[in-house]
Amino acid sequence: METQVMVVEEGSGPRRISVFDTTLRDGEQAPGNAMRPDQKLALALAIEALGVNVIETGFPSSSPSDFEATRLISQALTTAEFATLNRAVRDDIRLAAEAGGVENHHMQIMATGSDIHLEHKRGISRADGVKEIVDSFRYARSLGFTKITLGIEDASRGSAELLRPLIDASLEEGATTVALADTTGWMVPSEFGDLVARVRDWVPSSVNVSTHCHDDLGLSLANALAGIEAGADEVQATLAGIGERAGNTPLEELAAVFVYKGQELGITCDLKTEGLYEAFRLLCGSIGLVPPRNKAIFGDNAFATQAGIHQAGMLRHPITYEQIEPHVFGRERAILVGRHSGRNVVRYVCEQVGVQAEEGLLTDVYERYVANRTNGECVSMAELGQIILEMVKREGDDRADAALEARV
Template sequence: MSDFIKIFDTTLRDGEQSPGASMNIEEKIKIAKQLEKLGVDIIEAGFAASSPGDFEAIQRIAQVVKSSTICSLCRAVEKDILSAYNALKNANSKRIHIFIATSPIHMEYKLKLKPDEVIKRAVSAVEYGKSLVDDIQFSCEDACRSDIGFLKEISKAVINAGATTLNLPDTVGYILPNEMGKIIAELREFIGTQATLSVHCHNDLGLAVINSIYGIENGARQVECTINGLGERAGNTALEEVVMILKTRKELFKNLQTKIKTQEIYASSKLVADITGIRPQPNKAIVGQNAFAHESGIHQDGILKNRQTYEIINPEDIGIIQTNTLVLGKHSGRAGFKDKILSMGFNNVNEKELNGAFERFKIICDSKKEVFDEDIRAILNEETTHIPQVFSLELTQISANSSGKYCAALSIKKDGVEYSDCALGNGSVDSILKSIDRISGINGKLKDYRVEAVSGGKDALAKVVVKVEFEEGKPAIIGHGIDIDTMNATAKAYISALNSYLSMKDLMIDKINTIKI
C-alpha cells in the first residue's frame, strides 16, 4: 500500500515574498488553477489578514479551485483566524494555518513572551480555529532553533486542542540534514499518528531540498514548497526537485509517492517565471534551460546512442516536448491552432481567449518564418491573464536626433479613444516610458528592465519584463510584453504594469482620466 507525501505549495504566499515577486489577483488565480492542474494537495493562497488584496485573492481562489485544499496563513490571533475563515468560506476543502514562534531568540526578542505564555496563546488560537474549520495546521516558527523539549510540550498541547498537521519550519535555513532528520524522528516517535508531520525549509545554506528529503525519510508526510524554489531571501524548497527525487529514486523511498502530475511541472515553472519575472538560473535542477542540454562531445555521443547514458530524467516526464517546432503557418486555420494548444496542455482556454491568441498568432506568422511552441506558450500565458486593460498600445515610432537624444511618438487607446504624444529621452526605452507617462498622466519609476528571446532564431519574439514603482515606498509592479520588435514589447510591458497598478488600486476617477488630448 502506498504512503502519500502531501505537497503543500506556498508559491502564492511565501513565494510572493521574494523581492520583486508580487502578483496581482488575476495572476494569483491563474497560478492557483495551474497548481490544481499540477495536482498540489494544499495551496496556501495567502495571508488573509495582511491586506484586502490578499483577502480577496484567497476568497476568489477558494471559489474557483475545486480539487485542492485552500489554505490561509494567520498569526495566533483571533482576528487573523476569523479573517482567514471568512476568506475561505466558499472553498470545497479549507485549512487554517496558525503559527507562532517557538525558538528562545524569537520568544524573547520578537514576541516578548515566556514559554508558558506562548503555549497558552497557541492553544487558544488552535481551539478558536477548530471551532470554525476541521482542518487546522499549526507551525512552530523557527522550530529548528527551538528546544526539543519545548517543541514536544507545545506540539502535544496544540494537537490536544485540535491541530491535525504539525509543521516544523527551518525558518532561517540554518539546520543541517542530519539534524533535521533527528528532530523529525524524535517528534514522530513522540506524537505517533495523532497528527501529520510537515517540514518547511528555507534555502539560506542551499540545503532546503535535502533537509526536506531527510524530513521525509524520518517520518514527515507533508512538504511545504514552492514552484522554482521561490521564497524569502534565498528561497524555499523547490517543489519540482522534491517531487522528481521521489519519482526518480523511488526504489529508495519504497511506497512513498506524491499525487503530482509531473507532466505539468514545466508548464507550472514557465507560468510562475512569466508572471513573477523571476527566471530560474540556467543550471537550475529539473526546470533550468540547461537541465537537458549537452555540450560536451562525449556527452552528446552518449546521448545519441542512448539518452540514459547522461539523462536520469526523461524530459517528457516533466512536460518538455522535444519536437518544439509548430507545424502551423499564416495559412493555418483556427481549428488547427486549437488542436495545437490542446496538445500543449491548454485545456481550459475559453472562446474569447482562443480568438485573441489566434489573432496574435496570425500577426506573428506574417513577421516570423518559424513559430515555436514557446512562442505560443508566451502568447497564451499573456492572453489568459485577465487584467483590466485600461490602456492599450496602438503605435510606437522611435527616432534619434544629431545630439543623441531619442524621441518616441506613441498612440495609446483608452475607452475606445486613441491618444497620442511624444517625448525626448536619453535612449529609446527612456523616451517610450516618458511618452506613456505623458499620455496616461501617471508617472512611474523603472526599477528593473529585462529582455529575453522567447525562442531561437534572429526573428525570435522579444519578451520584456519591467518592474515599475508608481508610488514611492510601495512594492514595484511587474509588467510583461511580447513582440517581434523589442521597443514595442517594452511599451507593452510598461503599459501592462500600469494596467496592473490601476487594477490593484482605487484611484480617483479624475486622475485616471487625466489624458492629454
C-alpha cells in the same frame, strides 16, 4: 538521537506523501515576487492541475490583496484543498474564515518555536506562547475549522523543552498537523531528520507531521527528504523553490525524486509532472522571473548540452548522460553546437539533412562554424543543418538541391 528511517514492509505498498504548495504565500512574499489576485488565481489552478494536495493562498490578514486572492482561489479549486497562514491572533483567524470559509480550509496558526524569536521578535515568555496557541486553536474550532495546523516558526532552533509544550497544547486543542519550519535554513539533513523523528514520536499517528524547509545552506530538498525518511507525512514546497531569501524546497525537484527514487524510498504522491514546466512559465510571466542556466529541471541547460564527449554518447542513446528524462517534466532535449562540440555532431547533422559527410566537408564545417565560436555562442542542430545546406549549395553541390527539396 538517530534519525528513524521509515521502512516499507514487503507487500504494504509505498507511503503516500501529501504535497503542500506554498508558492502563493512564502514564494510570493519574497522581494520581487508579488502578484495580483487574478495572477495568483491563474497560478493556483495550474498548480492544482499538477495534483498538489493543498495550496496555500496567502496571509489574508496581511493585505486586502491576500484576502481577495484567498476568496477567489477558495471558490475556484475543485480537487485541491487550500490553506492560509495566520498569527495566533483571533482577528487573523476571523479574517481568514471570512475570506475562504472553513470547508476544505487548512487553518495554519503560527507558533513561536525558538527562544531567539520569543526574546528578539515577540518579547513574550514561553508560557505566553503556549497560552496564545490554546486561545487561537479554541477560537478556530469555535468557527468550525476541523483542519488546524500548528505551524512552528523557527522550530529548527527550538529546544525540546520549548517545542514539546507547544505541541502538547495544540494536540489537546485539536491540532491535525504539526508543521516544522527550518525558517533560517540552518539544519543539515541528519539534524532535521532527528527533529522530525522526535516530533513524530510525540504525536499520535492520526496527526500529520509536515516539513517547511528553507534553502539558505542549499539543503532544503535534502532536509525535506530526511524529514520524509524520519516519518513526515507532508512536504511544503514552491515552484522553482522561490521564497524568503534563498527560497524553499523546490516542487519540481521534489517531484523528480518521487518519479525516479520513490520506489526505493518507499514513497509516492499524487503529482502529475508533465505540466510542471508550463506552470513554471506561467510563474515566470507573472513575476518576471528569469530561468537560470543551471537549475535542476527548470534551468535552461537542464536538458541541453554542447560538450562533444557528452553529445557523442547522447547521439547514440540519450541514456548515456540523460538519466532524468525531459518529457517527464514537459521539457525537450536540446543538443546545441558550440566551440566545445566535436565532429560527431557535425557528421550527425549532415546525415539528418541528407548531405554526405565527407571528411573535407566535416573539417570545413567544423573549423568555420563550430571550433571558433566565442562567448558561449551556440546554434541548434537545425540551424547548423541549414548552414550546411546553404554552404554546400553555394559551392554548387547538386546534393544540396536534393536535400533541400526533401526538406520542403
